[in-house]
Amino acid sequence: MNYKEELKDMLIELGASKVGFGYLEDVLPAKYKHLKTGVSLAFRLSDEIINEIDNEPTHSYFHHYRTVNFRIDQIILSGISKLQNWGFLAMPVPASQSVNVNGSKYQGIFQHRTAATRAGLGWIGKNACLVTDEFGPRIRLGTILTNMEVSYDSPITSSKCGNCNKCVEACPAVALKGNIWYPGIRREELVDPQACSQHMSSHYKHIGRGAVCGLCIKSCPRGTKIIR
Ligand code: SF4
Numbered sequence: 001m002n003y004k005e006e007l008k009d010m011l012i013e014l015g016a017s018k019v020g021f022g023y024l025e026d027v028l029p030a031k032y033k034h035l036k037t038g039v040s041l042a043f044r045l046s047d048e049i050i051n052e053i054d055n056e057p058t059h060s061y062f063h064h065y066r067t068v069n070f071r072i073d074q075i076i077l078s079g080i081s082k083l084q085n086w087g088f089l090a091m092p093v094p095a096s097q098s099v100n101v102n103g104s105k106y107q108g109i110f111q112h113r114t115a116a117t118r119a120g121l122g123w124i125g126k127n128a129c130l131v132t133d134e135f136g137p138r139i140r141l142g143t144i145l146t147n148m149e150v151s152y153d154s155p156i157t158s159s160k161c162g163n164c165n166k167c168v169e170a171c172p173a174v175a176l177k178g179n180i181w182y183p184g185i186r187r188e189e190l191v192d193p194q195a196c197s198q199h200m201s202s203h204y205k206h207i208g209r210g211a212v213c214g215l216c217i218k219s220c221p222r223g224t225k226i227i228r
């Protein structure tokens with residue numbers, strides 16, 4: 001049985017837009033290193049919802065954001081069941097959950113974006129989001145960590161942002177630094193997560209309790225029909 005292809009087909013069938021497999025042992029925290037394979041999936045957001053965002057997030061975007069995160073968690077759970085039924089270890093990384101890691105309240109237990117670049121899904125843009133060729137940053141990510149070994153997909157190791165700065169210019173919090181991503185760059189070199197979070201919570205409390213923004217996703221020309 002080709003476990004990799006069977007798992008990928010199942011995740012696509014359940015709604016994932018892109019799926020890849022990346023080698024992660026060297027970038028995982030010590031306690032997860034035995035789960036060296038990252039299965040990364042991207043779920044495409046609704047273009048119509050993103051296109052409605054103007055100077056601030058919309059109620060529709062907040063609802064969509066939460067619904068997609070919930071859906072990703074469900075898809076990932078199906079993947080976990082499949083892997084465990086085959087006899088492998090498998091652990092979901094929550095679609096959207098910040099925990100206090102090394103004093104920072106703005107990180108998950110492992111960064112989906114790192115798994116996604118290792119799995120060849122895209123690069124990390126100047127907006128600090130994963131950017132795909134097909135859908136730009138108009139996606140949400142999910143990750144499974146597993147000890148199933150596969151033939152890994154080729155990692156993405158360079159940015160395609162070039163001289164574009166649209167997301168940097170669009171950020172109302174001046175949180176984006178405008179630096180080009182490379183593997184291993186510190187997140188703080190791309191974005192000030194505190195400035196981003198504080199802007200959202202102080203300006204968008206009336207929409208989604210200040211938890212979403214979306215302006216740096218909407219402003220990106222990648223993934224739109226017209227490259228501006
Ligand atoms: S989510 Fe909004 S505030 Fe945060 S970096 Fe993007 S544009 Fe700036």
Ligand code: SF4
Nearest residue numbers: 125126161164167220
């Ligand atoms: S708006 Fe431009 S700089 Fe920002 S992520 Fe998209 S392509 Fe990169």
